[in-house]
Amino acid sequence: MGRSWRQQAATSSAHCTALGVDFVGWQGRHSDKANLRESGSRGPLALGSPQNQPHSPAARCPGQRGPKWRLEMDKVKYGVIGLGWFGEKHCEALAAVPNAELYALCTRTESRLNDVAGKFGVRHVYTDYHEMLADPELQAVSITTMWDQHIEPALASLEAGKHVFCEKPMASTVEDCRRMVAAANASAHAFMVGHICRFNPRYALAKREIADGKLGRIVSMYARRNIPAPVGEMVLPKIGPIVGDGVHDMDLLLWYSGAKPVSVYAKTVTVRGLGNPDLGWSLFTMDSGAVLVLENVWFLPSTTAMQIDERMEVIGTEGSIHVQEVAPSLAVCDKTGWTYPDTTYWPTLHGRCAGALRDELAYFVDCIQRGEKPTVITPEESMAAVVACLAAEESARIGAEVRLK
The missing domain is CATH 3.40.50.720 (NAD(P)-binding Rossmann-like Domain)
Structure with a gap:
């Protein structure tokens, strides 16, 4: 041993x-x-x-x-x-x-x-x-x-x-x-x-800037994480977009703001009938008074160039931060059209x-x-993101605001 x-x-x-x-x-x-x-x-x-x-x-x-x-x-x-x-x-x-x-x-x-x-x-x-x-x-x-x-x-x-x-x-x-x-x-x-996403340099550096106080008091947070319909089709029978992808941004924005959600109103739309909705929008009210919006659409056109349409905006009383992960720096055009290969999450570099x-x-x-x-992320933080997203799914299901304890 x-x-x-x-x-x-x-x-x-x-x-x-x-x-x-x-x-x-x-x-x-x-x-x-x-x-x-x-x-x-x-x-x-x-x-x-x-x-x-x-x-x-x-x-x-x-x-x-x-x-x-x-x-x-x-x-x-x-x-x-x-x-x-x-x-x-x-x-x-x-x-x-x-x-x-x-x-x-x-x-x-x-x-x-x-x-x-x-x-x-x-x-x-x-x-x-x-x-x-x-x-x-x-x-x-x-x-x-x-x-x-x-x-x-x-x-x-x-x-x-x-x-x-x-x-x-x-x-x-x-x-x-x-x-x-x-x-x-x-x-x-x-x-x-x-x-x-906590190991994506853009989001990690955004956290540092926020922690340094450059934004002042955060008042508005918005995150978008959308994927092409063929990818969504493979996953929708097993999980929905709010918790499947929204949990990424929920975690980041809770990490950035230090605030806790007190209520959420969410709306979903089902197009293909694959077991879970094709898209969801969630509006959270935070205990700090800030608002937080998640956009999660698993129904982008199949010809979409990027694997994830990923953006974030955090606005404070003294500044703002904008993260664009759509096409970081590489675009390829061939006879089939434009593609934006992944250079962030799991690219292959020199065969590895x-x-x-x-x-x-x-x-x-x-x-x-x-x-x-x-310590980069704790079990409690991971749970908090899931709890918030499950509350959003419940709000969409019942068609009413859900309050979080």
Whole structure:
């Protein structure tokens, strides 16, 4: 069995967080696929020995000369529970985190499990997360199942003594959020919900400007996060736009303002009948007297150039901040028209996943190795965003204002 996370942290030298690390000297990773073979009717599926040894990149922190701490430190053995599209994105990002080892994978669909394990050269593979959590070598997990399936693997992982990174939204009910917050706070291990926008440099820098008092008292907040209809069509049977995407901006604006919502009136429109509304608008009144508006439309034309039409405006008594994430700096025009490739969240850079997803997972892994709980976002903050968005969905359902306690 490997050393405990606190023992590992005690032997490592101090280092900077993911947002402060200047990574240099990236080296490629070999990705030879290996054939899976079943090792019995129960237990993990074994993978043939892959020629897949990631190189550790050198890292430089401000005020430090040598990269040795990253080369000498044990890697965190990391597993992913849930291998849908975003679960695979987690695998790509973790493969680019120098102090993490993509150690284990779990999903219920064996063919999908084999495909992803072969792609990343992962030997420890499971169709039951309880069996995966029984491995004493496994130290941390990402939970990337659908949001209404977060609670049980999250609680089981904490109970098994693992560090837990849970994708957003935290959970699908207020009660499940409460249970997760209580378990996270009772555990000695790291817990974090993946509010990726806090690792988008534009939003992080906006927070700094607001914290410096440049806006004065915030009086108005508006956020827009819209996606093309074909993307919405894939997700709408499982989750609606207010909580599915609005939770991103709700979290950011609560973080920026320090205010709490006291009431919300929301309106949704259903176009395609896919189980959830195609769009939602939400108007919140805050305890500070400010107003907050969320626009979430999952019905943009299929020819829309960007993957997300993402904007934010915060207005105060002394200034304002405007974030434009529509087309940061790259536009491509070919015979099919214009596209704005992602350069922020999970772009591929020199053959490896980069961007905010990689940065937030690197931050989480660094917290584990330092023996600290994450502070960029807390369990309580993650819950607050879900509670507000669920209240908005309830308002739209009943056609009336909903007051929050």
